[in-house]
Amino acid sequence: MAISRMFQILIVTLLHYFSASILAANPIYNVFSYGAKADGKFDCTKAFEDAWGAACASVSPATIYVPQGRYILGNAYFDGSTCKNNATTIQIDGTLSAPYDYNVIGDSVHWLKFRRVNGVSIRGGTLDGQGANLWACKASGKNCPKGATSLAFLNSDKISIDGLTSINSQKFHIVADGCRDAKLRNIKISAPDESPNTDGIHIGRSSGVSVTNSRIATGDDCVSVSPGTSNLFVENVTCGPGHGISIGSLGWVMDEAGVENVTVKSCVFSGTQNGVRIKTWARPSNGYVRNVHYEDLTMINAENPIIIDQNYCPNNQNCPNQMSGVKISGVTYKDIHGTSATETGLNLECSKAEPCTGITLDKIMLNYKNKTAAVVCGNAVQKMDGVINPLKCLP
Incomplete structure (x- = not known):
């Protein structure tokens, strides 16, 4: 009995040790830990950027976790030029929403911008660009902001987007510009057919991009291709x-x-x-x-x-x-x-x-x-x- 008890203690100790080792080697950064609130009211921009900064500083593959709920983000910028790893996963179980007031984003071109990143994967989640009020403004002939692309990857390599839903983007839904080796799959894009300039997926100056198993319903091109693009599937x-x-x-x-x-x-x-x-x-x-x-x-x-x-x-x-x-x-x-x-x-x-x-x-x-x-x-x-x-x- 004593030997059996000692064996059980040894197994539990080893499991605890290996679990701790795995977590240390593959850290998870929950946006709640950086002040995010999933109430659909609080501005979570800084919390998301701080979580990105922590994952970026990790020398091991890292995961940013976004639990269920609705998160309000203004213009968020994720720079990868100083990242220490080339395998960061962003697991989104909730909805990222642009502010209801389109003037908050204004003429910023991009709402969620990733630049010079390498090996970033986005899994699941919904992006809500809150574009309806801006479209109405443009239809009225008033002097309105140009609006912003919902998600942009610029000058980036080895990108993967899987299972993402994008709705009501102010302008383009997803942009890959100056990218290499990008895989976009199981994407769902939705905006009314009268929504202006809401291209689903726009690809420019990029090579080795694939778009597969996706459903795109929008007001402009489902997939648009601009100069400098090669090896597109x-x-x-x-x-x-x-x-x-x-x-x-x-x-x-x-x-x-x-x-x-x-x-x-x-x-x-x-x-x-x-x-x-x-x-x-x-x-x-x-x-x-x-x-x-x-x-x-x-x-x-x-x-x-x-x-x-x-x-x-x-x-x-x-x-x-x-x-x-x-x-x-x-x-x-x-x-x-x-x-x-x-x-x-x-x-x-x-x-x-x-x-x-x-x-x-x-x-x-x-x-x-x-x-x-x-x-x-x-x-x-x-x-x-x-x-x-x-x-x-x-x-």
Whole structure:
């Protein structure tokens, strides 16, 4: 009996020792410990920034824990340039809310900003941008703040966002700019279809970004891609309402980075303004779009299921009587099916100065009112079965 008792004490002691060691090696920083209150009233900005500072100072992988409840945050800035570890997880079980008064954030561009971070993972949680009052202000024609992106990662590497919900962002919901190796999955984004400039996920100057298994319903592009983006992979995304998945607008300046190696597959577009779009300004530019692959896309009453628009010049300002210099090449449309809300299912308006080349159409089956949707295009070259021919279009 004595030996058995001693053995039990030894086991308990060892378990306690190893548990303490694990906690020391992987510390958890609860935002409550830094003064946060989950009452939906208290300004928790400093508490969250202090918790970040503590996790950032840890030499071991660390976790910031946000318990259930509603947390009010003003502009919060999380700088990773001095962090001592490259594996910080932010586990959110509650809701982070912008202030009800949109003037608190004002013209700050970003609400929650991560800059120069490495190995940050966000798990779960909801972001509420409280955008409705700002949208109403803009609709009234008053002098209103520009508003802010809800969540931005800038010049950051090895980012992971999984299971996050973003609602009613003032502007863009999620931005990855100047990032490498970012994985966004199981994202849910929601804002009314009339909400202005509320892109779901915006990607610019980034490489190795993937967006998968997500549902995006918003007032602008579900996914938007700007200059300098490469090796982008989008799969199993449901879009609608919204403006579709858009590369552009490109070619605003002469010296502009291009977009290349983009894959969009197994996505659904329901009631969207566009399906898949490439858009460039009608201005001189040495930019380019190349090696883009669209495959297995379902259109459900999308207004413009497939569109290339190289004549973009709103109100004929800043670009009248000019032609786009952006070179579009190597674009494949494969197995795109469903219904168009307009008579034209495929509309390729390429540049006269730089016609589109290497356009491949394979199994495009789009209907409009139980009839095959029209194909309209200009200045495009099609590649089918290894043979290059001018793309046959309706006049």
